[in-house]
Amino acid sequence: MSSNRFCYLCDRMVPAEEKYAQRGEWSYFRCTSCGLVLLHPVPSDSVLEEYYNNSYEVDFDSYFKGVKSRSAVTLDELARHFPKQGRLLEVGCSYGGFLDAARGKGWDVTGIELSRSAANYARERLGLRVFSATLQDQIKQLEEPYDVLVMFHVIEHVADPLTLLESCRKLVKPGGLLVLKTPNVASSIAKLTGALWHWVSPPAHLYLYSPETLGKLLEKSGYQAAKLQSSQGDAHNNLFAVVSAVGRKVFFRSNAEPLVHLRRSLPLRIVEAGCDILYYPFRLLLDPWLGARLRQPELYAVAVNGE
16 A cells, blocks of 8 residues: 555645544545545555455446436536537446446447446446456557547546546547546535545545546646536435434444445435435525535536547
């Protein structure tokens, strides 16, 4: 593991006293110059591989239901830019839910996925063209250029996101689009719950971005930001996020426990359903206000390759 607390956006070291959160043995630090939140120490590839193989579980019903409901917004956005569709590449395509939806709208789709089991599912169950590798491993085999490249909840997992985005830009034609999503560390719920925020999740999340740091990342890697929004996205509603944070603090002595293993339990499902009902008026009134101020828990960015 690397002990380096280096902010790659500002090219400076982050002082040890600038700790943002502690989760078990893992610490997050905030750069005083730009606000980027970074994990320390940086986990090795073997630690990350073990984590994903042993800890990552997918409820397929919830996954495909969620992808179907959320993909419509992105596909409508892309249709405005590319009414005749085109070629689309998704980096970190998971089980292929978004690619399947995009294919249904007429896009010629390709995916890259590190998880062999997820890539196999996308190929064998959905009949998608998906490579099981990292982008760097596969980049020479990809047919370029693409009209659109999407990455949903990927850059927070990557040790060198600047290099990743620069590589992606080589695969996008001039005037083509990069679309990405990532957790918003500047959201109201992140500020309210602090170290107990659901997306403070080591060792998986190596960086946590704000609108400012995400914009700086896009600019530094050669893109021109065209749109930056925030929404609930993949996150639970804000009330459930608060309840789960309180539950973690009450039921566990250490905030290292993310409650992931309880997510499928009946009591937690009942609590989640209750929070959905109670939060519904706030979803109509509060969420649009938070979204307009970029204070919802998920950032959504559309950027143009200016080359």
